[in-house]
Amino acid sequence: MLLIRCPYCEEERPELEFRHAGEAHIARPENIADISDEEFAQYFFYRDNPKGMAFERWRHMHGCGRFFNAVRHTVTDKFVMTYKAGEPKPVLEEPQEGQSAP
Amino acid sequence: MRKFSGFALAREAMRGHKGWGRQWASPEPRSDYDVIIIGAGGHGLATAYYLAKEHGVTNVAVLEKGWLGGGNTGRNTTIIRSNYLYDESAGLYDHAVKLWENLSQDINYNVMYSPRGVMMLAHNVHDVQVFKRHIHANRLNGVDNEWLTPEEAKEYCPPLNISQTARYPVMGAALQRRGGTARHDAVAWGYARAASDRGVHVIQNCEVTGVRRGADGAVTGVETSRGFIGAKKVGVVAAGNTSVIMEMAGVRMPLESFPLQALVSEPVKPCFPCVVMSNTVHAYISQSDKGELVIGAGTDQYTSYSQTGGLHIIQHTLDAICEMFPVFTRMRMLRSWGGIVDVTPDRSPIISRTPVPGLFVNCGWGTGGFKATPGSGHVFAHTIAQNAPHAINAGYTMERFTTGRLIDEAAAAAVAH
Numbered sequence: 001m002l003l004i005r006c007p008y009c010e011e012e013r014p015e016l017e018f019r020h021a022g023e024a025h026i027a028r029p030e031n032i033a034d035i036s037d038e039e040f041a042q043y044f045f046y047r048d049n050p051k052g053m054a055f056e057r058w059r060h061m062h063g064c065g066r067f068f069n070a071v072r073h074t075v076t077d078k079f080v081m082t083y084k085a086g087e088p089k090p091v092l093e094e095p096q097e098g099q100s101a102p
Numbered sequence: 103m104r105k106f107s108g109f110a111l112a113r114e115a116m117r118g119h120k121g122w123g124r125q126w127a128s129p130e131p132r133s134d135y136d137v138i139i140i141g142a143g144g145h146g147l148a149t150a151y152y153l154a155k156e157h158g159v160t161n162v163a164v165l166e167k168g169w170l171g172g173g174n175t176g177r178n179t180t181i182i183r184s185n186y187l188y189d190e191s192a193g194l195y196d197h198a199v200k201l202w203e204n205l206s207q208d209i210n211y212n213v214m215y216s217p218r219g220v221m222m223l224a225h226n227v228h229d230v231q232v233f234k235r236h237i238h239a240n241r242l243n244g245v246d247n248e249w250l251t252p253e254e255a256k257e258y259c260p261p262l263n264i265s266q267t268a269r270y271p272v273m274g275a276a277l278q279r280r281g282g283t284a285r286h287d288a289v290a291w292g293y294a295r296a297a298s299d300r301g302v303h304v305i306q307n308c309e310v311t312g313v314r315r316g317a318d319g320a321v322t323g324v325e326t327s328r329g330f331i332g333a334k335k336v337g338v339v340a341a342g343n344t345s346v347i348m349e350m351a352g353v354r355m356p357l358e359s360f361p362l363q364a365l366v367s368e369p370v371k372p373c374f375p376c377v378v379m380s381n382t383v384h385a386y387i388s389q390s391d392k393g394e395l396v397i398g399a400g401t402d403q404y405t406s407y408s409q410t411g412g413l414h415i416i417q418h419t420l421d422a423i424c425e426m427f428p429v430f431t432r433m434r435m436l437r438s439w440g441g442i443v444d445v446t447p448d449r450s451p452i453i454s455r456t457p458v459p460g461l462f463v464n465c466g467w468g469t470g471g472f473k474a475t476p477g478s479g480h481v482f483a484h485t486i487a488q489n490a491p492h493a494i495n496a497g498y499t500m501e502r503f504t505t506g507r508l509i510d511e512a513a514a515a516a517v518a519h
Contacts, residue, residue: 001412002404015412020403022358037504045356045447045503049345051407074359075407 006060007068007084021057024069025089103299126298134332135163142166143175146339147293148479154300157487162302167309171290174341177441179398182473183220183281185247190497190509192243198477211292213284218376220281225270225382233276250275261427313351320459337462342442344465356503357444360401361411365438369393383422411440450509453495
């Protein structure tokens, strides 16, 4: 079970309190009625699904109830950081040569 | 290939079983092929086999980064059924069941297909209504499925607890008698052997690291850990890693990869005659011919490529198993594992051409791809060879997420995910 830090409650809590809510930083197009079917499909159905660093949303369902974002490595399942909803997408440093990814 | 038969068995018994030999070749890769299949799981090997058998395309390589059948093919709970709701699904999955019925003879390899019946339990009024709707839809599509009362369910599966004092009492069940199980490893080995016999190269320990495209955008081959291999056509059958491979070709997919766990108990004498699935309490169970109870859990909630998952998922499943089958409360579990399943938004697979000429994809089987292995390979081989889908997979395109013509089994599946 994952141990997840809620950036609002400011403590690590077990995964059972949380609900995974999919890829983060997907903005709903503001001109949703005007975009093409292809653009809508990309927004609605298509996902990066990265093997490596993933930006994702979580919700602290059985805690504060709020949505927040996280950076997690999808091979190790280790969290790099969590941050509040609305904060900009963090820029991650590329791992240096000879240094293994987390 | 030496044919397996009663006579061959007797002859080898006389010779101390020293003459069986290797069942498939391990050739060095050629510099180029007509078709490269990425992923030597059941679906990929079946695709290669049907390419050779049905379409005469034998200059084929199946590339596998690990070992043959080492991914989800060797990690699933081996359940076979075709009682899906929609016409497209009934067509595809029942096509597979019909191939399962004669598969051992077709590939001359005993895949131990056992139509022992798949029983899906209803625990509340909603389940009863949904399953009865399924039964009617299935019968209209010529797929067998019948309604059982709790007493009839108990008669079919004696260990079942139908006490009305259970937390989620059994209110009835839907039974597909043609459903059952098969030996998952044998499916991979049997297809590899039969494909190899027809000239297909099965190349293990050969990881694809890139997809090369020509000036016109069409695929020209793949970069691998063993160098560049050219190909006129490439079929991606990489399950949980499909998004990764497709990104190498510049194609974004409507997929997310999740861990799905399963576990087996210590082996015991035959005590469980069929497959039982329960959506509401979320568990499915059967007994392997080795005697182990084979138990499937649900997916973990987060995307991952880790091939492992949380223990609480397994505990939740075992809670349900113990509630439904009190006889198993003192069984000891032997081992558990996870596979990575690629899930589409509508929970139906994609068996399709792609925007890249010469690149084909067979993915999105989610939590239930094993049952479709022969049918999936059969129609995907047709799609690659003819450059057009078979009638059965015509609806399983990527474009359906643009046109909106989804095959929305998300709410119609046997278990929630």
